[in-house]
Amino acid sequence: MRRDDGTDGAANDSVSEPANGASDSPAHGPAPQGAHDAHDGHREHGAQGAHDADDPPEAGDDADPSALRIEELILGSERRYTPFQAARAAGVSMELAARFWRAMGFADVGQARALTEADVLALRRLAGLVEAGLLSEPMAVQVARSTGQTTARLADWQIDSFLEGLTEPPEPGMTRNEVTYPLVQLLLPELEEFLVYVWRRQLAAATGRVVQAQDDDEMVDRRQAIGFADLVGFTRLTRRLEEEELGELVEAFETTAADIVAAHGGRLIKALGDEVLYVAEDAGTAAEVGLRLIETMAHDETMPELRVGIAFGTMTTRMGDVFGNTVNLASRLTSIAPKDTVLVDGAVRAELTAAGEAPESEKESEDLSGFRFALQPLYQRPVRGLGVVEPWLLRRRL
Template structure:
């Protein structure tokens, strides 16, 4: 998207009103999905791969009608604001190609309307666009790379490309409805967590348990395994971790290939997740050893991610944890003791009373941790 003065923006790649994959490949065979080359004054869509254009029209539910300038004008917003929104959503530059649809105009008008009504500030609206774009881009890439590709094996007399169109036509409404359902469920859960916060300040800076789980020796594995084997291992690890985190009441913040980051509202939940990860993966012969580090404290949450000293501490604990073990910080150990999930001191609890606790804590040697000073780690185990 380009303003009259030559400034650039990004075109929307959106599904329907929400703005998902634009995805029209060009006849040149170069460039990212969504990129177009050249500009035509005759009002027709840019030339490109006919199937790609048919798929785009099917997914978006509308034909190309607008240049970015025309779309901004139709939405009643300035080119500058339109450019900020489209850049935030992460769409490819298209200059002034006629590649946008009514859905793009409607999405832009809705975001701008929230700002005009005072429901969102302009920076917050841009943040909404960015977080939505980043999340749905990853989802769309996964669906194309894994799910859709797996269902479009070439058939006798038909190419994969020829199979794709009718398959997308069948799947699109079902996947769209499912996406809305999951989003509403996640929104309800997130809203419920906020509603339970007693202090308004805690809506942004909250006290949480934050944990990392890291595969040991992953760098060596990348040199030893074939790409397909490595991909299968990472997928199995991420799937197992995501399932365990969700099943036991935590939240998966993000996955980083050989590492996952999770959070929980209380130490007991995080302890269960950490120990379960070790128990589950240590019995899987295809998996390398695992290290888990968990810390408890104030965390800043932003766009679904978590930041702060507590997160950094959890990461450092992971790096120094023994193989197939969970290491926690002193604040986490204190919180676990306060909740009655583990005793403060094993020595002070009679042996016959220890069975009432779910976990055991063993103090480790204090050690300096880069950027955080002296740290007092505790080894967390499940009580037999």
Template sequence: MSEVAGSSGAEEPEEPEGRERTEGEEGDEGTEGAGGAEGAVRAEGPEGDEDPIALRIEQLVLGSERRYTPFQAARAAGVPMELAARFWRAMGFADIGQAKALTEADVLALRRLAGLVEAGLLSEAMAVQVARSTGQTTARLADWQIDSFLEGLTEPQEGMSRTEIAYPLVELLLPELEEFLVYVWRRQLAAATGRVVQAQDDDEMVDRRLAVGFADLVGFTRLTRRLEEEELGELVEAFETTAADLVAAHGGRLIKTLGDEVLFAADEAGTAAEISVRLIETLAHDETMPELRVGIAFGTVTTRMGDVFGTTVNLASRLTSIAPKDTVLVDGDFAEELIGDGDAPESEAEATAAEKAAAEGGTGEAAPSYRFALQPMWQRPVRGLGVVEPWLLSRRT
């Protein structure tokens, strides 16, 4: 993590004689001197000097050199220091006291975010949420790119260190990755906006009815004791990649990955059912993977910063924990939704009778094409949620 935002008790920058401090420059304890720029790298050499190559890479990535302390950056942006500190910390930038580590890019970003508040387009609380969600998402992305991508492409060469190879590589990749990031973000923004526009009312934009599912690797704790770290990392990456691809391909949304577990959501029960059954089928044919279990619930879900919360999410998690290996358990609301949409019959007896009648030509109607079968299970208590009646979901053959 780069060190950028200041800590309380740091020495303040020298002010011109006779100049009065502007509003916000003397903040509450804990915000004084806070500032932010993830690229403020502190790669110190043997004598405490910063690594010149690291500084060159930082300047290349940020597009400008260090010029400002946190107080100076906030003043240049015309933003109170206390608000600037909130933004920087929301973005995940560490404290740097009063080091001169900020750039024109930091000032411009701060000015733009504060400008959205001044224009009334965002409340201050919403602007902080924007900063936090963006910071958390891009921090993970940057870590992944360095750990799994750049590191693999910068193997030390004879006569050159890894950092010496990294600079020209970053110089070549940076504009391409930046354009690709913006493209993917715009695509995702368009999809998310479309979902909001299709909402029935304003309340549904925040509290929506969704199918929420957890897919969990069985016996993962035992695997951590048996596999080497590298093998375990490869297994987790393969699982997350398979899950992410299947969720996206069939119209769901991957909410987050938790190592041995993924959380996904879908607008329709049929979409979630297809994803869950395909996950079971795909991993069952992979001998390197452990068994999988999936739990799905349907109901009102609160969405915040790309995550989902509420009783429906908790129920899906509990169903996953009680599901037998290589099975999918769903709740009653999900079963009703699936039946109502015509994706599953109310009972296999009903489906068999309809198919038989259609085959004999007695009704003159085609047999219904159900994709899934539902089998009611015994009612059982679920911790924190009372008694539920799970249904076993499977594909009809």
């Protein structure tokens, strides 16, 4: 049987119940209220470091004690639960707990004591939202997955590019762990507060976009402009540049592109090394972003040439990403665009002319001084999977 998160319901999720059944109640169902606070003759709520002879091993038994200290500092509590015990303490089924855990992007840990009070609280909160009817179970799994994917990338970046540089041992004989602990102790509360602030800001902006939608269908399948910006000749660069140089170039491109998209009213969907994908609520904003990207990169001698494709239409949004024929068309336009140019589809042209931002035609007899953009038709051509399209070359009107 397939479950609604696409995994096989017949397979055991994450971890099976303890084989002897002695260390916990035999349920997959919720534990009685308060059961997670009772000792029940077991030691998972006992004194720190105390274990029965048949208790599962600690996940960190062979780990560096200083590394465990850093983990406890970040998580706010020590490892004390097996996955089965954590599910029982949270009052959720083992199956649901495993779905949440995997959705957040964490590996199975068998029957090791690897989970903390914070893990129990998180399970309890998600399950509580489902029980209260605020979220369906599939939606709660999506919340866990989207949050896990987003924060995993953030955490990797912070460790690779931020903490790594700050935790170089300042004196011979010092280990990185000895330097890291006090640094994390100082930074953690500040970074946590900042993360919550940015999330609230982003949530307010996203909510604003949703409440302005005309109807429920528009909230899911929305008409927007979508733009791709692609570095020309990136594959050749990967063979010519050292890894460190390539990494610096990609970071500079992504940073510059993200700043331009945000500053001019667009929204960055994702960056894929040599390519960025962004959306805008109107064609004029998307066009301005595309031209700004070309102009900015052209003035940077370290950057390859850039090409941009923009389409306008309906697209489906899922977990912060966008899908649909409009997205595919923007990608195809990018692939056929000459270097340092922006190609748009007929729908973008129609939006720009309807908004008075580009003329219907380029007749010399007409006064064209009041328009922001110029549009030049190019030859119609077949585009794989999308039929014949007529691309338009977008320029800034000087």
